Amino acid sequence: MTISPLASPFPVLPAIAGVTPRVARAHYKNWDRCDLTFVTFAEGTTAAGVLTQSKCPSPEVEWCRKALILGNARALVVNAGNSNAFTGARGRTAVEAIAARTAQTLGCQPSDVYVASTGVIGVPLPIDKAEAGLDAAFVADVCSWQDATDTIGTTDTFPKAATTSAIVDGKTVNLVGIIKGSGMIAPDMATMLGFIFTDAAVDGAFLQGCLAAANEKTFSCITVDSDTSTSDTVLAFATGRAGNAPLTSSDDDGADAFAAALADLCRQLAHLVVRDGEGATKFIRIDVEGAESDRSAHRIAMSVANSPLVKTAIAGEDANWGRVVMAVGKAGEPAERDQLAIRFGTTQVAEGGLAVAGYDEAPVAAHLKGSDVEIGVDLGLGEGRATVWTCDLTHGYISINADYRS
Amino acid sequence: MTISPLASPFPVLPAIAGVTPRVARAHYKNWDRCDLTFVTFAEGTTAAGVLTQSKCPSPEVEWCRKALILGNARALVVNAGNSNAFTGARGRTAVEAIAARTAQTLGCQPSDVYVASTGVIGVPLPIDKAEAGLDAAFVADVCSWQDATDTIGTTDTFPKAATTSAIVDGKTVNLVGIIKGSGMIAPDMATMLGFIFTDAAVDGAFLQGCLAAANEKTFSCITVDSDTSTSDTVLAFATGRAGNAPLTSSDDDGADAFAAALADLCRQLAHLVVRDGEGATKFIRIDVEGAESDRSAHRIAMSVANSPLVKTAIAGEDANWGRVVMAVGKAGEPAERDQLAIRFGTTQVAEGGLAVAGYDEAPVAAHLKGSDVEIGVDLGLGEGRATVWTCDLTHGYISINADYRS
Numbered sequence: 001m002t003i004s005p006l007a008s009p010f011p012v013l014p015a016i017a018g019v020t021p022r023v024a025r026a027h028y029k030n031w032d033r034c035d036l037t038f039v040t041f042a043e044g045t046t047a048a049g050v051l052t053q054s055k056c057p058s059p060e061v062e063w064c065r066k067a068l069i070l071g072n073a074r075a076l077v078v079n080a081g082n083s084n085a086f087t088g089a090r091g092r093t094a095v096e097a098i099a100a101r102t103a104q105t106l107g108c109q110p111s112d113v114y115v116a117s118t119g120v121i122g123v124p125l126p127i128d129k130a131e132a133g134l135d136a137a138f139v140a141d142v143c144s145w146q147d148a149t150d151t152i153g154t155t156d157t158f159p160k161a162a163t164t165s166a167i168v169d170g171k172t173v174n175l176v177g178i179i180k181g182s183g184m185i186a187p188d189m190a191t192m193l194g195f196i197f198t199d200a201a202v203d204g205a206f207l208q209g210c211l212a213a214a215n216e217k218t219f220s221c222i223t224v225d226s227d228t229s230t231s232d233t234v235l236a237f238a239t240g241r242a243g244n245a246p247l248t249s250s251d252d253d254g255a256d257a258f259a260a261a262l263a264d265l266c267r268q269l270a271h272l273v274v275r276d277g278e279g280a281t282k283f284i285r286i287d288v289e290g291a292e293s294d295r296s297a298h299r300i301a302m303s304v305a306n307s308p309l310v311k312t313a314i315a316g317e318d319a320n321w322g323r324v325v326m327a328v329g330k331a332g333e334p335a336e337r338d339q340l341a342i343r344f345g346t347t348q349v350a351e352g353g354l355a356v357a358g359y360d361e362a363p364v365a366a367h368l369k370g371s372d373v374e375i376g377v378d379l380g381l382g383e384g385r386a387t388v389w390t391c392d393l394t395h396g397y398i399s400i401n402a403d404y405r406s
Numbered sequence: 407m408t409i410s411p412l413a414s415p416f417p418v419l420p421a422i423a424g425v426t427p428r429v430a431r432a433h434y435k436n437w438d439r440c441d442l443t444f445v446t447f448a449e450g451t452t453a454a455g456v457l458t459q460s461k462c463p464s465p466e467v468e469w470c471r472k473a474l475i476l477g478n479a480r481a482l483v484v485n486a487g488n489s490n491a492f493t494g495a496r497g498r499t500a501v502e503a504i505a506a507r508t509a510q511t512l513g514c515q516p517s518d519v520y521v522a523s524t525g526v527i528g529v530p531l532p533i534d535k536a537e538a539g540l541d542a543a544f545v546a547d548v549c550s551w552q553d554a555t556d557t558i559g560t561t562d563t564f565p566k567a568a569t570t571s572a573i574v575d576g577k578t579v580n581l582v583g584i585i586k587g588s589g590m591i592a593p594d595m596a597t598m599l600g601f602i603f604t605d606a607a608v609d610g611a612f613l614q615g616c617l618a619a620a621n622e623k624t625f626s627c628i629t630v631d632s633d634t635s636t637s638d639t640v641l642a643f644a645t646g647r648a649g650n651a652p653l654t655s656s657d658d659d660g661a662d663a664f665a666a667a668l669a670d671l672c673r674q675l676a677h678l679v680v681r682d683g684e685g686a687t688k689f690i691r692i693d694v695e696g697a698e699s700d701r702s703a704h705r706i707a708m709s710v711a712n713s714p715l716v717k718t719a720i721a722g723e724d725a726n727w728g729r730v731v732m733a734v735g736k737a738g739e740p741a742e743r744d745q746l747a748i749r750f751g752t753t754q755v756a757e758g759g760l761a762v763a764g765y766d767e768a769p770v771a772a773h774l775k776g777s778d779v780e781i782g783v784d785l786g787l788g789e790g791r792a793t794v795w796t797c798d799l800t801h802g803y804i805s806i807n808a809d810y811r812s
Contacts, residue, residue, distance in 0.1 A: 056735030056743040086731050086743065088760035121728025122761045225714045226632075227729075228736035308631045308714075312807035322527025323633075325492050329462030330634035337462040337492065354494035355528045394808065398801050401718035 006275035006283050006371060006391070007158040013145040014163060014174045017199040018042030018239025021148040022140040026133025028081035028119065028126070034151040036130070037078040038137035039195070040106065045239045046204035047073035047114065048211040050219070052232035058085035059092040060115045061231055063099070067111045071204030073237050074112035075102050076195060078152045079130065080180075082119040085230040090124035097127050098134065105138055116193050116233045118154055118180065149178040152193055155400075156180050157276055162268035166200075166261035168254030169244035173200035175261055179234075179269040182224070182278045182400075194219070194234040194269050200258055201240035203248040210259045211236045211266075218266035221298070221388040224277035225397070226306040236262070274389050279396025281371070282314050284389065288377045290341075291384030296333040298386040303331035304375065311393035317368040319361070321349045328377060339380035344368065351378075412681035412689050412777060412797070413564040419551040420569060420580045423605040424448030424645025427554040428546040432539025434487035434525065434532070440557040442536070443484040444543035445601070446512065451645045452610035453479035453520065454617040456625065458638035464491035465498040466521045467637055469505065473517045477610030479643050480518035481508050482601060484558045485536065486586075488525040491636040496530035503533050504540065511544055522599050522639045524560055524586065555584040558599055561806075562586050563682055568674035572606075572667035574660030575650035579606035581667055585640075585675040588630070588684045588806075600625070600640040600675050606664055607646035609654040616665045617642045617672075624672035627704070627794040630683035631803070632712040642668070680795045685802025687777070688720050690795065694783045696747075697790030702739040704792035709737035710781065717799035723774040725767070727755045734783060745786035750774065757784075 018041060023034040049068045051061045067073075077098050084091045099110040106112075117125060149159040161178045181192030202210075211234070219234060240246065247255050275283055286304050291297035304310055307327040313320035321342045328335055338353030345367030348356050367373065424447060429440040455474045457467045473479075483504050490497045505516040512518075523531060555565040567584045587598030608616075617640070625640060646652065653661050681689055692710050697703035710716055713733040719726040727748045734741055744759035751773035754762050773779065 052735075053738075054732070054735030055737070055739070055741035056731050056746065086728060086746075086756065086760060088744065088758065090760070121731060122756065124760075227713050227715045227732060230728075230732055230735055307633050308803070309633045309807060312804060315804070316808040318808075322492060325462050325527060326460070326633060326636055329458075329460030329636055331461070332459075333461070335461040338494065340462065350492065350528065352494065354492060354496070354530075392808075393804065395801055395804050397714070398718060398721070398799065398804055401715060402722040402724075402798075402800065 002157065004157045004276045005281055008272065008275065010146055010159055011161060011163060013161060013176050016174055016176050016197045016239065017241030018045060019197045019237065021143050021145065022137045023143050023147050023151040024133050024137035024140050026079065026129045028079060028129060035080040036133035036137055037148050037151045038134065039076040041073050041075065041237055042239045042241060045073045045237050046202055046207050047071050047235060047237050048204065048208035049233065049235040050211060050215045052229055054228055054230045056086060056230050058083055058117065058231040059095045060084060060117050061233060063095045064114050064233060064235065067114055070111050072112050073114060074106050074108040076114045076235065077102060078193065079117040079125060080119060080152055080154050082117060082123055082125050083121050083231050084117045084125040085121045087122065087124040094125040094127050094130060098130050101131055101134055114235055118193055118231060121230065145176060145178065152178065153180045155182050157182065160269065160272035160276060162265055162272065164261045164265045166254065166257040168200055168247065168258050171242045171244040173198055173242040173244060173258065175265050177265045177269045179273060181273045182276045192229060192232045192273055196236040196265060198238050199242040200238050201242065201244050201246040202238040202258065203246055206248050207236055207238050210262050213259065214263035214266040217263060218270040222270045222274050223302060223305050223388065223390050224274065271389060274391050277391035278400045279394040280391030281394055282373050282392040283371060284314055284373045284375065284391060285387065286375045286390065287387050289385040290379040290381055292334045292382045293384040294386055297384040299333050300328055300331045300377065301386045301388040303327045304377065305388050305390035308393055311390065314373055315392035315394045319344050319349060319364045319368060324375060324377065334381060335379055336381060341378040341380065343376040345374050408563065410563045410682045411687055414678060414681065416552055416565055417567060417569060419567055419582050422580055422582050422603045422645065423647030424451060425603045427549050428543045429549050429553050429557040430539050430543035430546050432485065432535045434485060434535060441486040442539035442543055443554050443557045444540065445482040447479050447481065447643055448645045448647060451479045451643050452608055452613050453477050453641060453643050454610065454614035455639065455641040456617060456621045458635055460634055460636045462492060462636050464489055464523065464637040465501045466490060466523050467639060469501045470520050470639060470641065473520055476517050478518050479520060480512050480514040482520045482641065483508060484599065485523040485531060486525060486558055486560050488523060488529055488531050489527050489637050490523045490531040491527045493528060493530040500531040500533050500536060504536050507537055507540055520641055524599050524637060527636065551582060551584065558584065559586045561588050563588065566675065566678035566682060568671055568678065570667045570671045572660065572663040574606055574653065574664050577648045577650040579604055579648040579650060579664065581671050583671045583675045585679060587679045588682045598635060598638045598679055602642040602671060604644050605648040606644050607648065607650050607652040608644040608664065609652055612654050613642055613644050616668050619665065620669035620672040623669060624676040628676045628680050629708060629711050629794065629796050630680065677795060680797050683797035684806045685800040686797030687800055688779050688798040689777060690720055690779045690781065690797060691793065692781045692796065693793050695791040696785040696787055698740045698788045699790040700792055703790040705739050706734055706737045706783065707792045707794040709733045710783065711794050711796035714799055717796065720779055721798035721800045725750050725755060725770045725774060730781060730783065740787060741785055742787060747784040747786065749782040751780050
């Protein structure tokens, strides 16, 4: 697999006290690589999560949704190569078996075990392979973050992780996140799975609030191809080993710093997914301002980000702002054609309902030749604003998704 | 330009009494072809229209919307090579100039003149070229339907027209429609423009009702790439020369027959646009039933039809029903995963929330190898149903839209 031209090198990541990753071979596919990730957490670890809004979610997503009601975590199991989605009762039984075996081994409740799977849809996860893989993982050596990141990946072209830190209650707390996904998608329909680990002490409900808020501005603001997976999952785990007084509300000292650090980490991870978008050659940032509301701005930005015509124009390094007008117009949100302004990079190309007369095309052409492209839309109506990120649409996307038989 | 593999031969079309088409060269682009279509109508002709819902419509769309309030028609002018969209006051002036010059020549009101344009966005239509083209058209010989159809086209790979008839009040009424569009799109953002001509006598308001109803089940049910144009226009003109007693309501004798014939014509035209979808190699019909409402069924069908993963799977002749599950799940409409059933052609591949055990793959593979593919989705919830049509997503689409500089 060719590495994405937008790939970043794997970062140096700190250990997170209370978090222990291991990997093993469950042989979910006919491949010679680790495909089961097993992470254990110290007692007292809290969990938060955001999960796909698909009406056809995987049983793993349903399992995590239930476990998050209690919000305690002792283990995370991630299967790569089989999403176990749309597999009926057999799929549910497989998830329950994984949680039961893990709980028995760790001496915890099944609801303390989180499960996520990624890969082909419609094939029940084989319980015998899962159990054999788990048994191997239970006794495996502790592994590196990079090993864990490689193991959750499927068609990713590079391993994706990020880190940040914050000062909370006089203590430095560390956050590490790992993520997989080339968009929402892969040759057999895979998923975006992201996992965040911190040694901060954070009450589960407050962690959930911070993660949901961060998600709104990060994972919910990226798109590769508009196709939402059945299995999208982002889970955050806080072990409390940094020794800070537990954060329980935004009034606590350091709560803002922690929330900001978590949001920053989510943004880094979300960007990495776009940078590994299938066939991507350009990382595109779309800023919308002047909308009637933030929600309206977000919808308009996503309409631009999901437009095949805009995405192919950027792939062709073509400053085709008419396609941006089209995408704004079709969004179904309030817009006044004659107040609309559009820029590429820092160059205004259209405003007041028509092209800027004689704008300098040279900086626009230079901007579009780069790997990072910015499109700005000002609706001139109100204070609403949003930023989203996407990638271009290229022959690579078609090759990955059409040029094979399953 | 390579002709679409899904192209149909140009049909034999009857003359429509009271309709006189002519074409001329306005030289909107540097090409040696007719690019201005001028159609005159007998006195008493009524008009109806459906126009883009884009919030950034072309001035032509705004002009037609106003003219349709009166609903009288004496002429239609169609410009190819320049959409005149997003051109501010200069664009509006050009449309007004075309209507004024035509009205003066014919001795009618400017509001009796309908104008549509297709081509590049953001370049004001040159008034001098439009006027010279019109002057040539005024004195040109009457042309054939095929000449008119060729002249409204831009990046279409074949000319698209259809005909049908009905018995109304003991008289045979004829309907002819011509249309252009390769989806909503072309290298510089063009449009779907469709024009329907009939010799039936039909009251304008009733004609509008029939056209709006037909549109709901035809043009509003096709998609090539989810990108809605700034200039989409379908206009219908009824000259009354067939001699039937004018149709004024659905209670009139023959009203149902006329409405059915109009809907049939719209369906034929809509299918032709999909068959010329950019890069299309497969014509795809998507039937959704068992939804909570027809509206919900339509949204789910469009979610499947617009999914890049579904469209690339069909391009790859891959019975990847997991992607259909994904697209149903992301539609945001009521769905119960465990009641969902999916078929390709006549073969049920998934039902009750999982794959049909051991379904026969041979007829599915054979079906997908054909040029016409059917996907059926049964939600098992209610009586709502919808059918939409789309094409596959191929390297051809990327080549047309990304592999050039504007």
